[in-house]
Amino acid sequence: MIYKVSYVVIGAAHTGEIINMDTPPRVGDRVQLAHEYFEVTEVIELIPPRGEFAYLHATCRPIETEQL
Amino acid sequence: MVTNQSIMALLEHIELFTDLTREQIEQIAALGHQVTYNAGDIIITEGSPSKEIYIICDGLVEVEIAKGAVQDIHGAPQLSSIVRLGKGQVFGEMALVDSGARSATVRCLKDDTRLFVIPRRQFWELFEDDYHIGFIIMRNIAVDLSFKLRHRNIQTRLGSGGEV
Numbered sequence: 685m686i687y688k689v690s691y692v693v694i695g696a697a698h699t700g701e702i703i704n705m706d707t708p709p710r711v712g713d714r715v716q717l718a719h720e721y722f723e724v725t726e727v728i729e730l731i732p733p734r735g736e737f738a739y740l741h742a743t744c745r746p747i748e749t750e751q752l
Numbered sequence: 753m754v755t756n757q758s759i760m761a762l763l764e765h766i767e768l769f770t771d772l773t774r775e776q777i778e779q780i781a782a783l784g785h786q787v788t789y790n791a792g793d794i795i796i797t798e799g800s801p802s803k804e805i806y807i808i809c810d811g812l813v814e815v816e817i818a819k820g821a822v823q824d825i826h827g828a829p830q831l832s833s834i835v836r837l838g839k840g841q842v843f844g845e846m847a848l849v850d851s852g853a854r855s856a857t858v859r860c861l862k863d864d865t866r867l868f869v870i871p872r873r874q875f876w877e878l879f880e881d882d883y884h885i886g887f888i889i890m891r892n893i894a895v896d897l898s899f900k901l902r903h904r905n906i907q908t909r910l911g912s913g914g915e916v
Contacts, residue, residue: 686765686767686840688767688840688899690899690902690903690906692903692906692907692910692912693912694910694911694912698912699814699833699834699835699836700835700836700903700907700912701812701835701836701837701838702835702836702837702838702841702899702900702903703837703838703839703840703841704767704838704839704840704841717836718812718836718861730899730902730903731895731898731899731902734770734895735770735771736765736770737767737770739899741902741903741906743906743910
């Protein structure tokens with residue numbers, strides 16, 4: 685399965701990202717978007733799967749420096 | 753060196769080509785070519801004529817639109833980032849649908865970002881020759897545009913996005 689993920693960041697001036705991943709994001713994951721790290725706070729299915737693709741949305745928040 | 757086999761291995765797992773056979777994807781692969789960009793390179797410019805569709809094989813790009821009124825975008829507009837696109841994503845697809853001018857500027861964010869570029873005219877000629885391929889590609893583009901719209905809707909709902 686290929687996971688097409690819409691990442692949207694709240695609490696920081698970040699554009700968000702759409703990217704294909706080999707594994708789905710999960711709540712609590714730390715993800716790197718460009719050069720910054722964020723924590724996933726929500727994952728939902730955006731569109732039902734088609735073929736080998738799953739379509740997900742993940743909401744993220746910034747990780748405080750001391751948490752890294 | 754990037755071989756035809758490695759390009760095919762990549763294109764077979766691109767969403768745009770979902771539900772096409774290997775032979776059909778080979779037909780499309782024969783139309784395009786690979787290009788590499790480095791961080792900071794402008795790949796397409798808002799308002800310019802559109803001639804190609806781009807698939808991100810590897811790397812990251814940023815999609816930006818000019819602020820202000822449309823008539824003011826020429827010159828040196830202030831750009832606002834709307835999304836970053838990574839591996840497997842497609843951009844320039846609106847041109848394939850409507851033949852209009854570029855709706856956004858796309859800037860490369862990572863060195864050695866590899867793109868597969870397909871000229872619009874040759875793509876359309878293939879669609880005219882094979883309506884089934886044309887239907888599947890257009891349906892897949894519709895799904896991709898829908899996904900991007902849903903992403904944008906969530907950004908708006910959450911008050912996210914904006915300048916970086």
